[in-house]
Amino acid sequence: MFFNAKKTNSFDQVQLLRPALPESKVDPAVIKTNWFGKELDAPFFINAMTGGSEKSKEVNQNLGRLAAKHHLALALGSASILAKEADQLESFYVAREANPDGLLFANVNPLTPVEATVKIVNDLKADALQIHLNVAQEAAMPEGDRDFIWLDRMKAIKDAVDVPIIVKEVGNGLDPTSIKTLQKAGFEWFDLGGAGGTNFAQIENSRNASPLHALDYVGLPTALAALLAAPLTDNLIVSGGVREPMDVMKSLALGGKYVGVANHFLHTLLSEGKDSLDEEIAKWKSDLTMLFALYGQKVQPVKVPYYLDLELKSQYDQLKDQIC
Known part of the structure; x- marks a missing residue:
């Protein structure tokens, strides 16, 4: 039976309760939003992917053009390389050139020197800065960092830049304890980066002569992290x-204000080309507009009742005391 089909992603374990009488209409204006003072066509955005090479230059240029066309926010991949290889700036800046007025996020790791980070933000004319947390990925990399004392360095970056900071996990999920620690340190925006998409630790393990395979399974599933x-x-x-517009809808119902999409868009771009990604983004906007109408949503934030499959509910019940 389809009801008992094997779950492949934590979003599949979240079920939205649809009203039979939604009393709504299909209106693209309903999914429009404002973020950091800029108007956007949808609450989903193109999340951090790549930079620092000729291939990534082409990718970022295409993503910048599509972000401009569809009025979506765009987060660039880690620009920490610019602290050592300033000549790679153009591979990132092409996104800003293609989208001069759009919402653009720079991205660095916590060990990027403060002065270099300020320069990166200014050179890219970034509207906000993502600081990514990728401890599991670093641990799996043969040449990865072994110094994970990051909080004070992150605070120094926060104090030095004059744009909002988004703390972003990279595929393993932000846990409640870490969020509360970050809040005490003055951070306000959090990108969960939960497990269920690209597993960077697994990728790095695959090229490690002495892999730590336990890292392949340490991630906090995205839906659970959101709860x-x-x-x-x-x-x-x-x-x-995040694989489809219904995952976006569920993310919003679980409390997300915005939803980042990386792997699906990048795969579409690389395997099918920029025109296909253009069509895909347009369809996501159209489908999300329809979903808002089907679930009776006339404004944001989304307020849709949901229930959880037993596996996800059990996980949440075991961890919910960490919220307090």
């Missing part, structure tokens, strides 16, 4: 394994 984080912050970004 745990939503009571702690209104500034929540849900990302990690």
Whole structure:
């Protein structure tokens, strides 16, 4: 039976309750939003992907053009390389050239020197800065960092830049304890980066002569991370394994204000080309507009009742005390 089909992603374990009488109409204006003072066509955005090479230059240029056309926010991949290889700036800046007035996020790791980070933000004319947390990925990399004392360095970056900071996990999920620690340190925006999409630790393990395979399975599933984080912050970004507009709808219902999409869009671009990604983004906007109408949503934030499959409910019940 389809009801008992094997679940492949934590979003599949979240079920939205649809009203038979939604009393709504299909209106693209309903999914429009404003973020950091800029108007956007939808609450989903193109999340951090790549930079620092000729191939990534082409990718970022195409993503910048599509972000401009569809009025979506765009987060660039890690620009920490610019602290050592300033000549790679153009591979990132092409996105800003293609989208001069759009919402653009720079991205660095916590060990990027403060002065270099300020320069990156200014050179890219970034509207906000993502600081990514990728401890599991670094641990799996043969040449990865082994110094994970990051909080004070992150605070120094926050104090030095004059744009909002988004703390972003990279495929393993932000847990409630870490969110509360970050809040005490003055951070306000959080991108969950949950497990369910690209597994960077697994990728790095595959090229490690002495892999630590336990890292392949340490991630906090995205839907579970959202359930745990939503009571702690209104500034929540849900990302990690977002495959379709229904996943966006579920992310918003779970408490996300915005939803990041990386792997699906990048795969479409690389395998099918920029025209296909153009059509895909247009369809996502159209489908999400329809879903808002079907679930009776006339304004944001989304308020849709939901229930959880037993596996996800059990996980949440075991961890929910961490919210307090």
